[in-house]
Amino acid sequence: xxxxxxxxxxxxxxxxxxxxxxxxxxxxxxxxxxxxxxxxxxxxxxxxxxxxxxxxxxxxxxxxxxxxxxxxxxxxxxxxxxxxxxxxxxxxxxxxxxxxxxxxxxxxxxxxxxxxxxxxxxxxxxxxxxxxxxxxxxxxxxxxxxxxxxxxxxxxxxxxxxxxxxxxxxxxxxxxxxxxxxxxxxxxxxxxxxxxxxxxxxxxxxxxxxxxxxxxxxxxxxxxxxxxxxxxxxxxxxxxxxxxxxxxxxxxxxxxxxxxxxxxxxxxxxxxxxxxxxxxxxxxxxxxxxxxxxxxxxxxxxxxxxxxxxxxxxx
Numbered sequence: 001x002x003x004x005x006x007x008x009x010x011x012x013x014x015x016x017x018x019x020x021x022x023x024x025x026x027x028x029x030x031x032x033x034x035x036x037x038x039x040x041x042x043x044x045x046x047x048x049x050x051x052x053x054x055x056x057x058x059x060x061x062x063x064x065x066x067x068x069x070x071x072x073x074x075x076x077x078x079x080x081x082x083x084x085x086x087x088x089x090x091x092x093x094x095x096x097x098x099x100x101x102x103x104x105x106x107x108x109x110x111x112x113x114x115x116x117x118x119x120x121x122x123x124x125x126x127x128x129x130x131x132x133x134x135x136x137x138x139x140x141x142x143x144x145x146x147x148x149x150x151x152x153x154x155x156x157x158x159x160x161x162x163x164x165x166x167x168x169x170x171x172x173x174x175x176x177x178x179x180x181x182x183x184x185x186x187x188x189x190x191x192x193x194x195x196x197x198x199x200x201x202x203x204x205x206x207x208x209x210x211x212x213x214x215x216x217x218x219x220x221x222x223x224x225x226x227x228x229x230x231x232x233x234x235x236x237x238x239x240x241x242x243x244x245x246x247x248x249x250x251x252x253x254x255x256x257x258x259x260x261x262x263x264x265x266x267x268x269x270x271x272x273x274x275x276x277x278x279x280x281x282x283x284x285x286x287x288x289x290x291x292x293x294x295x296x297x298x299x300x301x302x303x304x305x306x307x308x309x310x311x312x313x314x315x
Contacts (some may be wrong), residue, residue, distance in 0.1 A: 030056075099152070
């Protein structure tokens with residue numbers, strides 16, 4: 001009888017975990033849409049943050065519940081968090097013309113949701129990036145991400161502060177290129193648009209600096225696994241490729257656009273890439289080995305160069 005009771009108890013806990021109501025910010029975005037779909041497919045309920053009727057309709061069609069608001073509406077964030085069993089924070093205002101300002105918005109949003117979750121054992125999954133963790137060398141999950149005033153995204157700082165207050169806060173680091181069908185505003189579309197505008201696809205110097213990359217559907221699965229197995233203070237990497245040279249990316253784009261591929265000097269980079277020149281020259285390989293082993297995460301989707309060569313960015 002005791003064994004039967006223990007089994008039923010474990011079954012109840014497992015069932016409860018697999019039927020969470022999850023508040024998702026950025027729920028209608030490129031990554032967030034995939035996260036919502038994966039959560040629903042796994043049997044979770046989704047409460048998706050929507051700031052427009054178009055986003056709300058998209059969530060309804062997917063089968064999610066709509067919660068109106070945005071990242072600057074702190075009351076809407078408090079209410080959505082309070083109504084949920086856990087939070088996945090995918091939302092971010094991608095406006096690089098006021099980057100410091102939107103980073104501050106992001107930090108306030110995370111702090112606000114963390115205040116509601118404190119002491120409840122409900123998970124908070126926060127989004128960050130791999131690019132600036134260990135520039136020039138392989139980044140791993142064990143490495144903290146230093147705060148960089150030049151790129152002042154404070155997601156990890158806010159997550160660490162939340163974990164220190166007892167929140168089950170976890171960081172998921174996205175790679176410079178999260179690729180796949182529907183990518184309209186990521187780094188690869190930026191390079192494609194610049195190549196079209198300038199008449200050639202460019203890389204800096206020898207182009208041997210590396211970006212890590214991952215498919216958005218593989219990332220979506222990882223968000224769910226991190227939610228279900230959240231260990232406070234953990235950091236996970238969503239990249240499936242450790243390092244792809246920017247030269248090879250430029251060559252793939254040039255081939256698709258039937259444009260020449262050229263090396264430009266660091267001095268020419270600012271004129272060619274504009275505000276994007278720093279990222280175009282960044283060397284940021286990253287490993288996800290520990291993430292794959294710890295969460296039994298097995299990426300299965302296409303690689304970055306395959307997606308470029310298949311024309312999803314140039315159609």
